[in-house]
Amino acid sequence: MKMTLIKYLVTFLLLIASSNALAAPPTFSLPYNQWRMISLPATPSVLANTVEAILGDNMAAGGVYQQNWIVYVYDTSSNSYRSLLSLADTMEKDKGYWIIQNFNKGTVRLDMPVNSTETPSSESIPLAASINGSNQWTLAGNPFATPLALGDLRLSTTAPSCNDGRCNLDKAKQNKLINDQVWTYNGSRYEKKGTNNQLDAWSGFWTVSLSNSQNHTLSLQRSNTEIKAIPVYNQAYQENFSADTIAEILNSARNAYVLVDALEDDIGKFVNQIKSKQNQVAGYISAGTGENYRSDFEDLKPYLSPTAWPQWPDEFFVSETTTGILPLMKKRIDKIAAWGADWIEFDNMDWLDEKTRQQYNLSATVPEANAYINALCDHTHAKGMNCMAKNTVDNFTQFDGVLYESYQDQKNWWDTQGTREFLTAGKRVIINHYNEANCDAVYAEYIDFYDDKNISFICEDTATKKYKHYNQE
Structure with missing residues (x-):
């Protein structure tokens, strides 16, 4: 059956856009000649994230793009449908897409490309805010x-009104931020879904932001995954005393978060042995500085400040983030991934602010620095690992956990709202406290402050002059 597809599709989509009931059904199977809204249930690799790479093989038996199958996306910036996606356009998780096929009178089975990775449970779904109160x-x-x-x-x-990360859809509607319902499309009509319903994998949906969301950021995160406090071991750094040794980790760490300097070959080779004790292993990377003792320092130097950081004289701030440094840092991630690590912990990701930028004559802007860090996390996810933020989550909501460095006279010096949001979203929150005579009291203080026993904690003990570990089984 032949059809003048473009005119038909555009007319249909315009009718949908003007309707008061919106959305699409959850399915892996695309029926004949029926619109469906789909989403991606996993993260495709950067080499296979286009319309053609994701869907082309599914449509190969008789499908010709723009003739008998097609994909559209809605552009929130203009509140309109873009012209149809090209085969070379990328598709992203968290977004919904309209799709139709009319060459297979049965169904076309959709699947993800090989090497797609599971979406972390902490993934957030970005939403557009109200414009002019509408x-x-x-x-x-x-x-x-x-x-x-x-x-x-x-x-x-x-x-x-909802910045503590605890607002469910009902409370969000009460505060006129987003509706408490979403809309899906079943092939012939829209269906409203509320808090007693669920969305299956591959399901696209419409949601509406309300008047009080204007000028605010919005995203949805699931909170059904409780991440309980676990032991924390740290071989990568310390402030005053001794870090954990590999021997101590192998002897004592069980079901723990274990941070190691896996860029060093004599440490990285222990990753799988540490994991065999049911531990999660994180590899340390300083994303905001280059260290002169690393083997790749000469490669990094063109993108660094020539002036050493006085607090850490072996380190030099990253100055330029938009060209050559990103692939070099990705090589670090690749090396740690090859050792078999579960996490990358990014140190100094908050290195660049306007004061530091001017003081060290750094080239990168703050938005460029944030984009650089998020690109490193994207690459980490593509390698099947999780991202651990350090000391900040501002502009880094896609990270899967955060570690804060805490001091006797500086507790909760960070943005505690971001901490609460991560806890509510079921993300790992770790506090690494330094130089403390009463570690137990400090841990209890943090649990009380956040009203959450799921915070993980490690503490430099002044009595033993070593790290003290908690939540050991």
Whole structure:
């Protein structure tokens, strides 16, 4: 059957855009001649993230793009449908897409490309905010390979009425931030779904942001995964005394988060042995500085400040982030991934602010620095590992956990709102406290402050002059 596809599709999509009931059904199977809204249930590799790479093989038996199958995306910036995606356009998780095929009178089975990676449970779904106080629609998608319970979603936002990360959809609507319902499309009509419903994998959906969301950031995160406090071991750094040794880690660490300097070959070779004790291993990378004792320092030098950081004289701030340094840092991530690590912990990711930029004559802007860090996390996810932020989560909501460095006279010096949001979203939160005579009291203080026993804690003990570990089984 032949059809003048473009005119038909554009007319249909315009009718959908003007309707008050919106959305699409959850399915892996694309039926004949019926619109569906889909999303990606995993993260495709950077080499296979285009329309052609993701869907082309599924459509190979008779499908010709723009003739008998097609994909559209909704542009929230203009509140309109873009012209159809090209085969070379990229597709992203968290987004919803309209799709139709009319060459297979049965169904076409959709699957993800080889080497796609599981979406972390802490993934956030970005939403567009209201413009001029009017309702703003976002065509979003379930990014997970499992059903997404709407009752488990929490709104992460800068709006004061819901900025603690604990607002469910009902409370978000009460505060006029987002609607408490989403809309899916079943092939013939829209269906409303509320907090008692769920969205299956591959399901796209519409959500609407309300008037009070104007000028605020918005995203949805699931909170149904409780991450309990676990032991923390740290071989990579310390402030005053001795870091944990590999021998101590192998002897004592069980079901723990273990941070090691896996860039060094004599340490990286122990990763799999540490993991065999049911530990999660994190590899340390300083993303905001180059260290002169690393083997790749000469390669990094063109992108660094020539002036050493006085606090750490072996380190030099990253100055330029948009050209050659990104592939060099990705090589570090690749090396740690090859050792078999589970996490990358990014140190000095908050190195660049306007004061430091001017003092050291750094070239990168703050937005460029943030984009650079997020690109490193994207690469980490593509390698099947999680991202651990350090000392900040501002502009880094895609990270899977955060570690804060704490001091006797500086507790909670960071943005505690971000900490609460990570805890609510079920993300790993670790506090690495230094130079303390009463570690137990400090840990209890943090648990009380956040009203959450799931904070993990490690403490430099002044009595033993070593790290003290908690939550040991």
